[in-house]
Amino acid sequence: MAIPKIILSIAAFAVSAAALAAQAAKPVKYVFLFIGDGMSIPQRMTAEELARINTGKGLAINSMPHQALTTTRSANSFITDSAASGTAIACGSKTNNGMIGMDPKGGRLKSVAEVARDSGRKVGILTSVTLNHATPAAFYGHNRSRGNYYDLGLDLVESGFDFFGGGGIAECDNKKAKSYKGDIYEIAEGRGYTVVRKDMKALAALKPGCGKVIATGADGALMYNLDAPDSPRIADFTKKAIELLDNERGFFIMVEGGKIDWMCHANDAATVMAEVADFDNAVKVALEFARKNPRDTLVVVTGDHETGGLTMGFAGTAYNSYIDRLNAQKRSREAFNSASKKLAGGGKDIEFEDVIPLLSESFGFVFDEDSESPLALSEAERGELEKAFGRWKKDVSKGALSLAAAKILNNKAGLAWTSDAHTALPVETSAQGAGAEVFSGTIDNTDIAKILKELVR
Numbered sequence: 218m219a220i221p222k223i224i225l226s227i228a229a230f231a232v233s234a235a236a237l238a239a240q241a242a243k244p245v246k247y248v249f250l251f252i253g254d255g256m257s258i259p260q261r262m263t264a265e266e267l268a269r270i271n272t273g274k275g276l277a278i279n280s281m282p283h284q285a286l287t288t289t290r291s292a293n294s295f296i297t298d299s300a301a302s303g304t305a306i307a308c309g310s311k312t313n314n315g316m317i318g319m320d321p322k323g324g325r326l327k328s329v330a331e332v333a334r335d336s337g338r339k340v341g342i343l344t345s346v347t348l349n350h351a352t353p354a355a356f357y358g359h360n361r362s363r364g365n366y367y368d369l370g371l372d373l374v375e376s377g378f379d380f381f382g383g384g385g386i387a388e389c390d391n392k393k394a395k396s397y398k399g400d401i402y403e404i405a406e407g408r409g410y411t412v413v414r415k416d417m418k419a420l421a422a423l424k425p426g427c428g429k430v431i432a433t434g435a436d437g438a439l440m441y442n443l444d445a446p447d448s449p450r451i452a453d454f455t456k457k458a459i460e461l462l463d464n465e466r467g468f469f470i471m472v473e474g475g476k477i478d479w480m481c482h483a484n485d486a487a488t489v490m491a492e493v494a495d496f497d498n499a500v501k502v503a504l505e506f507a508r509k510n511p512r513d514t515l516v517v518v519t520g521d522h523e524t525g526g527l528t529m530g531f532a533g534t535a536y537n538s539y540i541d542r543l544n545a546q547k548r549s550r551e552a553f554n555s556a557s558k559k560l561a562g563g564g565k566d567i568e569f570e571d572v573i574p575l576l577s578e579s580f581g582f583v584f585d586e587d588s589e590s591p592l593a594l595s596e597a598e599r600g601e602l603e604k605a606f607g608r609w610k611k612d613v614s615k616g617a618l619s620l621a622a623a624k625i626l627n628n629k630a631g632l633a634w635t636s637d638a639h640t641a642l643p644v645e646t647s648a649q650g651a652g653a654e655v656f657s658g659t660i661d662n663t664d665i666a667k668i669l670k671e672l673v674r
């Protein structure tokens with residue numbers, strides 16, 4: 218078939234055009250790479266609409282001057298996972314789903330962060346999830362499986378990067394790991410890292426020149442912005458990373474908004490949009506720095522793949538959308554699940570009536586068919602919730618009830634989901650500052666690393 222071949226050759230040309238343009242570019246002193254995990258155009262544009270409704274202003278990530286549509290497939294699948302896409306964005310090569318910093322045959326790849334380190338720059342790796350989760354690990358780790366958290370933790374220390382910040386280190390003391398050598402935090406301290414765990418005051422007190430730092434705001438991932446906006450945020454870590462890493466040779470800082478993906482898997486739009494806004498706050502910190510150093514700073518924002526098949530429309534609301542209705546949700550599905558589990562604590566035989574107050578408080582539902590409120594539940598919607606309640610009661614540790622509730626609220630807002638997994642929808646890469654014009658047209662996720670490696674030499 219001739220047509221696919223032509224499309225392929227056009228794509229190949231676009232790839233080399235971006236890489237060639239990068240080769241002609243001069244190094245940039247300060248390079249930021251922001252990755253919204255699970256964030257593609259629907260997540261960005263729904264969050265944009267909600268931000269405009271709530272604040273009269275759109276998001277910083279959608280206001281950057283250069284844009285490139287970015288394809289995401291992995292070496293072995295049209296639909297990528299975060300390990301393969303992280304590796305593509307970090308190292309510039311395709312690999313199989315599940316693999317970190319290696320090609321499909323197990324050959325070691327070099328990431329843009331490693332190139333930056335080797336050229337004498339300071340390097341920061343930040344994420345709202347755990348520091349050895351797939352996306353951040355792709356910048357320092359080399360492993361056949363993203364699930365080998367302990368080994369990736371060892372790679373983290375081995376990288377010698379200057380600043381790790383955000384969530385904690387997963388399985389930091391996994392004695393069952395074949396490579397077990399002790400607690401990762403202790404190994405890091407032995408290698409000269411200052412480790413600051415869940416102590417934002419101690420982190421604030423650190424001064425430039427303090428040496429290498431691992432700073433965590435939680436043992437696992439940071440909390441959801443919707444549930445705990447005053448808890449440590451990824452923007453706080455971004456601010457501190459800039460302060461500690463600014464130096465004559467420049468820096469490379471990667472910041473991941475990792476929980477956008479998690480709540481897309483959960484089909485919980487309100488929590489997703491709060492996470493996108495949280496991620497946007499971190500990007501704003503970098504853009505503020507760029508305003509002071511306009512000729513020396515590049516800010517790049519991308520996603521690693523789309524999650525959930527989010528659609529900005531719903532058959533039941535036709536041409537109308539009511540994105541503002543997401544504001545009625547006050548808890549993430551995760552927080553609702555723990556609160557509802559408590560209600561059923563000790564094997565209590567609870568009735569549907571018992572969860573109505575929690576459902577109202579969490580999702581804004583009005584349980585009165587005669588009410589004029591747009592969040593009043595129809596008989597059919599109440600029926601859906603009652604059925605879900607029945608399923609949930611069989612296993613209260615699972616989220617059947619919150620899933621049904623989120624679906625009803627999302628549909629009322631004019632949104633729908635088609636999957637609880639990733640999709641192959643391309644993502645958007647945005648860029649601003651020195652060298653940003655290279656990010657244009659259609660590129661592949663591997664081009665991001667190819668371009669950035671030239672700029673951090």
Ligand SMILES: [Zn+2]
Nearest residue numbers: 255299478524
């Ligand atoms: Zn995912």
